[in-house]
Amino acid sequence: MKGRFLEQIKLMLGQAPQKPAEISPEAQQIHKMKRLTKEDFEAMKKHVRDHALEKHTWRNRRWTVLILVNLLFTFSFWLDIQILEGALTASRFVGFHLIDLNSALQVMLAHKHIIVNLFIGTATVFLLWAALGGRSFCSWACPYHLVAEWFEALHLKLVEKKWVSDHQFHRGARTVMWVLFSLLALVTGFTVFETLSPTGILSRALIYGPSLALGWVALLLVFEVVYSRRAWCRYVCPIGLTYGAVGTISPVRVVYDLNHCFHEGDCRKVCLVPHVLEMVIKGRSPDVKVPVGPDCTRCGLCVDTCPSGALKFEVKGLNKLL
Amino acid sequence: MSQETDAGPADATPAPRAAKGGSAPRSNARAQEARRRFIRTAVMSTAVVGAGLAGYLPVAAQADKPRLRPPGALDENDFLSSCIKCGQCVQVCPVEAIVLGDITDGFGIGVPHIESRAQACDFSCDAVQCILACPTGALVYRKPDFLKIRPGAELAHKPVLKAKANDPEPTLNLIERAGLARLSRPEACLATQGKGFKGQARGAGFKGQMRYMDVDRWAPIPVADHPYERDLCDLCVTECPIQDAIRLEVTEAADGSKRGIPVVMEQCVGCGVCEMICPVEPTAIVVDSRAVWEGEA
Numbered sequence: 001m002k003g004r005f006l007e008q009i010k011l012m013l014g015q016a017p018q019k020p021a022e023i024s025p026e027a028q029q030i031h032k033m034k035r036l037t038k039e040d041f042e043a044m045k046k047h048v049r050d051h052a053l054e055k056h057t058w059r060n061r062r063w064t065v066l067i068l069v070n071l072l073f074t075f076s077f078w079l080d081i082q083i084l085e086g087a088l089t090a091s092r093f094v095g096f097h098l099i100d101l102n103s104a105l106q107v108m109l110a111h112k113h114i115i116v117n118l119f120i121g122t123a124t125v126f127l128l129w130a131a132l133g134g135r136s137f138c139s140w141a142c143p144y145h146l147v148a149e150w151f152e153a154l155h156l157k158l159v160e161k162k163w164v165s166d167h168q169f170h171r172g173a174r175t176v177m178w179v180l181f182s183l184l185a186l187v188t189g190f191t192v193f194e195t196l197s198p199t200g201i202l203s204r205a206l207i208y209g210p211s212l213a214l215g216w217v218a219l220l221l222v223f224e225v226v227y228s229r230r231a232w233c234r235y236v237c238p239i240g241l242t243y244g245a246v247g248t249i250s251p252v253r254v255v256y257d258l259n260h261c262f263h264e265g266d267c268r269k270v271c272l273v274p275h276v277l278e279m280v281i282k283g284r285s286p287d288v289k290v291p292v293g294p295d296c297t298r299c300g301l302c303v304d305t306c307p308s309g310a311l312k313f314e315v316k317g318l319n320k321l322l
Numbered sequence: 323m324s325q326e327t328d329a330g331p332a333d334a335t336p337a338p339r340a341a342k343g344g345s346a347p348r349s350n351a352r353a354q355e356a357r358r359r360f361i362r363t364a365v366m367s368t369a370v371v372g373a374g375l376a377g378y379l380p381v382a383a384q385a386d387k388p389r390l391r392p393p394g395a396l397d398e399n400d401f402l403s404s405c406i407k408c409g410q411c412v413q414v415c416p417v418e419a420i421v422l423g424d425i426t427d428g429f430g431i432g433v434p435h436i437e438s439r440a441q442a443c444d445f446s447c448d449a450v451q452c453i454l455a456c457p458t459g460a461l462v463y464r465k466p467d468f469l470k471i472r473p474g475a476e477l478a479h480k481p482v483l484k485a486k487a488n489d490p491e492p493t494l495n496l497i498e499r500a501g502l503a504r505l506s507r508p509e510a511c512l513a514t515q516g517k518g519f520k521g522q523a524r525g526a527g528f529k530g531q532m533r534y535m536d537v538d539r540w541a542p543i544p545v546a547d548h549p550y551e552r553d554l555c556d557l558c559v560t561e562c563p564i565q566d567a568i569r570l571e572v573t574e575a576a577d578g579s580k581r582g583i584p585v586v587m588e589q590c591v592g593c594g595v596c597e598m599i600c601p602v603e604p605t606a607i608v609v610d611s612r613a614v615w616e617g618e619a
Contacts, residue, residue: 077413089432090408090457097457103406107458110403113466115459118406170363180371188378189403190429195377196370200407204422204432208409213425235363236370 004286005248008276008293012244014172017278020286027287030258034282045262045308052307058300062140070143073207088141088203089194090121097121101129101246102239103200106193109185126246132298134247138233138240139272139299143206144198147221148230155225167228169235171275178238198232199239230272240297248294251316254303256292258285260310267302267311277302280310291316377428384427389435390594390611392420393443393500394453394461398612400469405460407432411452417531417542419443420452438594438609445483445563445593446533446542450494463495474614475499481589482565485535494564494591501592502613503558503568505584511606512555513570513582519555522546523601530598532561545599558584558596558607565589568596588615 003021011017023031034041072084073091085092089103099121108114129137138145158164181193194200198220201213224231233240256279263282268274276296279285291314302311381402388398392411395401411434412420419441423430434452436443453461465471480493508514523545524530531542550557559570567590570582584596584607594609 085413085455086408086410086457087432090406090410092410092457099406099457103408107404107406111400111458113404113459113468115466117457118459121457167362168359169366170359173363173367176367177370180367181374184371184374185403189399190378190381191403191405191407192374192377192429194407195425195429195431196374200432201425204407204409208412208422211422211424213431216425231366235366 008295009248011275011278011293012241012295013175014170017275020279020284022286024287027258027285030288031283031285034263041262045264048262048308055304058304058313062299063146065140066143066146069141070203070206073203077207087200087207088143089200096124098125098128100239101125102242103191103194105182105242106185106191109182110189110191129243129246130249131251133250133252133296134243134245134294135240135296136247136252136298137243139297142199142239143202144217145233145297147202147217148224148233151221151225152230155229158225159229164226169228169231171235173235174237174241177236178241181238193238197237197239199237233272240295244294247296250294251318252298253314253316254292254296254298254300254311255314256280256285256290257310257312258288258290260308261285261306262308262310264307266305266307270301270305272297272299272301377431380426380428381430384430388611389423389427389430390438390501390592390609392434392436392452392461393445393450393494393496393591393593394456394463394498395500396460396462396465396469397472401460402429402433404458405433406458408457409434410455410457411461414447414451414455415443416446416451417441417444417533436594438597439605440598441530442594442598444532444542444595445485445494448483448486448494450496453495464497471498472614474616475612477591478588481567481591484563484565485533485539487565496591499591499615501594501609501611502615503586503590503592503594503596503607503609504613505586505606506608507602507604507606508583510602511584512602513584516579516581517555518551518553519557519601520549520551521601522549523557523599532595532599554580554582555601556582556584557599557601561595561599563593563595564591567591585618587618590615 007018073087076082076084083094088100090099092098097117097120099118101122104118104122107118155164159166184192196216198217201211201217205211205214220232261280263280265280267280268277271277273295276293279290300313303313391401396404409422409432412422419436420434421437423433423435425431427433453463475498477497477499481496482492483494486492505511512519522528526546528546530545532545532548533539533542534548537543537548554572556570559568562568566587568584568586571585572580572582574580592609592611592613596607597605597609600607
């Protein structure tokens with residue numbers, strides 16, 4: 001499984017998913033069994049389908065957290081309750097500095113000088129998201145993610161009606177963007193990405209009131225609705241990659257269980273980053289239990305969607321403790 | 323949309339590999355789609371980076387008339403690069419003088435500035451709280467050594483805050499000025515015309531606030547709630563929060579009538595209170611952002 005770790009990082013940087021080079025004997029047996037008893041398999045699948053409940057447990061929890069976090073920013077200023085002061089790019093939680101990793105990176109590269117508070121805030125946020133799953137920042141805190149999710153529903157409706165279609169980009173674009181925006185910050189001495197970041201724009205608009213910059217956010221949303229599903233989060237946003245890198249060491253993750261999977265692919269249809277769910281395709285799972293890679297935003301949509309409970313949240317090591 | 327086949331999702335093939343011809347033979351249609359996607363990606367990436375770089379245009383356009391930054395701000399380009407666009411300075415300001423730049427400011431989006439005419443910094447926080455709040459050192463009490471202070475930006479000594487004149491430590495922890503006040507329209511200035519002033523400095527509808535020591539040291543009130551009555555208008559001088567920053571030079575004519583002219587002095591930190599309080603429309607005195615002291619005019 002050691003090779004898999006590197007493979008998942010390459011996958012996050014834009015490489016196409018590969019068929020597993022090695023499949024464990026246990027997994028091979030299950031793969032084989034699923035082929036042998038096709039009728040039984042279909043019957044089981046139907047049984048699970050019929051008894052599956054439509055649930056939005058994780059989505060609702062996530063939306064609640066995301067909205068509360070952003071409202072806490074807003075009310076800390078509006079009502080002067082001073083719990084979470086600042087915006088998503090940098091803030092103080094009851095006095096403790098918190099600094100967004102990508103914004104910190106941009107400022108450090110552009111300004112080339114790191115003061116103590118900047119370091120403390122960045123280190124704190126690094127530890128926080130390393131523990132909580134890296135890209136879970138995206139789905140559990142980023143206001144653009146939520147808005148984009150709502151507009152994604154609209155996009156999918158239009159796709160269904162065949163009014164629009166999803167034009168995919170190469171996922172490597174995001175890696176290129178990350179490198180380019182870092183270089184631009186370093187060379188120009190300006191935080192170029194911040195000018196475009198819908199995360200910063202929305203966060204500030206929620207706290208300090210509406211701005212013209214919301215027009216840019218609207219433009220992105222229109223683009224995503226009519227041309228390319230979730231384009232900003234999937235192919236552009238370097239914040240996602242920064243947090244993804246942090247998430248490589250995270251104990252919080254979604255784990256796939258081959259035993260419970262009927263390979264229907266509902267999870268991949270709802271997923272923002274379906275390449276991380278490559279193993280759910282029939283015959284692809286390298287093992288019986290496979291943790292989902294670091295590009296996963298831990299949004300839990302797949303966990304909600306899976307009718308047979310093959311995808312579950314897990315905290316590494318916690319299962320052994322409990 | 324992604325289909326559930328063994329062939330994997332449609333986004334599985336990087337274009338360069340298709341061009342080279344991978345180990346597995348690929349259909350023309352797939353190769354073509356991969357090529358299209360590659361072009362699409364190149365166009366989109368260029369557009370995004372281009373849009374980002376377009377943020378330089380407003381910065382260049384504002385170069386000769388920079389915005390007034392909060393006290394303790396680094397020089398313009400350093401300020402733009404070091405500011406993390408969080409607005410914590412906005413949140414601590416008791417008179418809400420600090421506002422954030424919009425996307426029309428390009429790289430200056432989310433970067434704080436002060437519109438003195440609408441709401442100036444009157445230092446009613448006493449401690450320059452915005453500097454204290456800044457997490458990245460974009461606002462600082464003392465610049466790091468590798469950043470030089472422009473000649474004339476440095477104050478001769480730490481400015482004395484009139485409101486703190488009786489405190490054990492009467493000075494503000496400021497080394498540099500943010501700008502410098504200038505009598506831009508001397509002909510319109512009431513004092514130069516020998517006129518007095520009576521009433522609300524900026525009219526009843528003006529939303530700006532100020533701290534008045536005789537009202538409440540810790541609670542700024544609207545300027546509209548504090549009318550004035552002066553025989554010879556000297557609001558820019560009396561309302562200036564800093565000692566020895568501006569004075570009124572009065573000349574008495576033979577008939578006993580008095581005329582005055584506001585003279586900006588070395589201790590001016592460029593806070594903008596004079597610009598906010600000036601009762602003339604448009605204002606007769608302005609703050610030139612980043613302007614330096616070159617001796618008394």
